[in-house]
Amino acid sequence: MLKLDKISYKNVTFSAEYTFNISESGIYALVGESGSGKSTLINLISGFLNIHSGSMSFKNKSLLDLSPSQRPISTLFQNYNNFDHLTIFENIILGVDSKMINNNINRNKVKSVMKKLSLEMDMFKTVSELSGGEQQRVSLARCWLRNRNLLLLDEPFNALDPGLRKDLFIQLVKMHEHNKSQITIISSHFLDELVDIINGVIFINNGSVYENKILQYKEVKDNLDFKKYFLGSF
Amino acid sequence: MLLRKTKTYGSSIGHQVLTKTINQKLEGGLIIKLPFYFYIVILLFLLTFLINFFYVTKNYSFVFDNILKQSIKFTFFQAILSTIISIILGFILSICLYLSNFKRKIITTFLNFFFIAPVLFISYGVIFIHGSDGLLQNIFQFINLNFSYTFFGIIGIIYVTSYFNIALSANYFFRKLTNIPENYLKLMSANKISLYVALTRCLKPVVLNNLSILITMVLIFCISNFTIIYIFASSPLLTTIEMAIYQKISFEANISEAVIYGFLQTVIIILILIPTLKLRNNFQMITLKVSENYRIYQSNLFSSFFLIIFFLYFFSPCLVVIKGLYNFNIDLLFSKNTILSFLYSLIIAFSSLCIALMIAISSLFMARRLHENNSYLSNYVILSIFIISFVPSISLSAILFMINVHLNFILPNFLIVAFINSFLLTPLIFLFLFPKFMENNKFEKLRVLQFNISAVNRFTRIDFLKIKKELIVVSSSCFVLSMGDLTSITLFNSSSFKTVPYLISQLYSSYRYNDAFFILAIFVLFIISFLYMVNSLVYKNVKIR
CATH class of the missing domain: 1.10.8 (Helicase, Ruva Protein; domain 3)
Structure with a gap:
């Protein structure tokens, strides 16, 4: 459904290249260290940033020629x-x-x-x-x-308290039930809170998607690289 | 877990310390406060003089004469008209610039320059193009087109007054437009909101925030446009209060009436200013996270057309520089008169800048200190700076002229001119540095108390470094403003004491147009080189987007 193939982006201080494929609708968590390139990925898919090279398609239709308002995307930010x-x-x-x-x-x-x-x-x-x-x-x-069939959320509830966050996740699930063909990508630092609602995890590390694929929550939890991200260098 | 616990514990201690120390008062720093006290003493002295003067003056019948009524009527007529035109055109220009592909730094430099450009340069530049023997008339004659018009009178006054105020308004609106939060732009882009809907609905508060201050500033600048009226008023009916003051002193030698006229103008301006000050709770500007390179609207045919018109309007007076350089006159350039005028201009600009910097920085320090100590007096410090800022130069000149007469001309003229100019510059410096100076003041106060940093150390090691860049920019602009001022020098000049603007004005009045344009060209080139040097110094290590 959503396919990113070597989508690259460069600016003075940061460069990134993303490859992954989401083949089923559902809710996906986007995690990674601060500054790893989560927001850049969301901005590239939304069309707010111009890509340097690569291809990007949704339901086999290229997104690259479309302006942000023409893309089948809704975006939500933290503020x-x-x-x-x-x-x-x-x-x-x-x-x-x-x-x-x-x-x-x-x-x-x-x-x-x-x-x-x-x-x-x-x-x-x-x-x-x-x-x-x-x-x-x-x-x-x-x-x-x-x-729209793609919903991108860039740390939308981070400033809220845990109770409110949980409540909004429930609303998010409701929304997804309303439109079953929707793909929702939610960027967050609190993966544990999302465990019950997500279908997979996109882990961003230094401007690229870890192993260029969607991971399962269990895989993430058991991997030592991720432990370092979640718990720090212990 | 241990780490998490420690963090929580640490932050709660920080909170306790903050709440405990926030009520403690900061002390010391007398040496930094001194210029402000000195300034207050001078204000009180001027006030005492005025009270005494009103007590001694018995006859006020002239206040109700027709000359003054006519002056007030014309002052407001031209000021209101010019304000409306300037703000509307400034808004349109800012949108055209926002949509254009010009770099942000180039746009702000262009607008800043035309705001501080010497009035004389623009006025003579306009006359050079539109005057009865100007470039356009010559072109019309050349193509045998029998079309003549005069640019003197109300049209010229509005045309030239708007010049500076369009630049000011456009700068104000342009900054607003480039300070729109990035997420707002993304939201508008994703929902395909047109520029019209964006400006009239979505961004209305962003654009209109503090508009009352802009309107007041422009209105006051339009009321105090002495030089323009001095050059363009073509009949006695087109006299403003400022011109009436000048006429009372220069032609009638009636200083008492001039002082009362000056006092009246000051009262009028303060009355205009007070509602604006009341509307604002504080002068702190909101800083938002913005993106400088994210653009959703592009230029179109209309904006490009308007931009060309605006560029013609702004750059056409610059032709006078080419004309001036064409009449290169080395004897005039190195004559004693010219060298002395340049020297006096530099001395006055430097002295007035020093006085203004001392008063403005000291007032900033006082205002912040009182604010940090939760004193209501903080607003009065700000008010004292703003009120005096809008006392027109010519009114102040009249009062100081009177005082100097009483003191048997003990005060040297150049000192009086420098002092008057410093009054004009102080509020500009204050206003420009205020947001940066107040930045993070609550947390800074905490650190100052915790580490026992003295007021002088805080000023030299923290504040000075914080405002260094802004200080250089505002100082260079104020230096240029002071150099190009013609107001007070018209009253305090003598055969041995004159500035470059006065020399140019003298050459022009004695029909030596080519010489006047030549000196003007040299003066403008000097100013541009000076500003360019300062700009390069400030942005030496900054990558321009």
């Missing part, structure tokens, strides 16, 4: 996912209507997705009035409404 001064409605509808028009059809769409994510509040509240967890749920709602 600045919402425009704080805009309302919940505007931030959610943005995913499907860039003019954010307030009409019945759009309101119903937002209302429905808010209900699915247990966001039971006035949709015309500004996002700045919400808590951190609620704000991220608004971002998730936008991704849900956008309903």
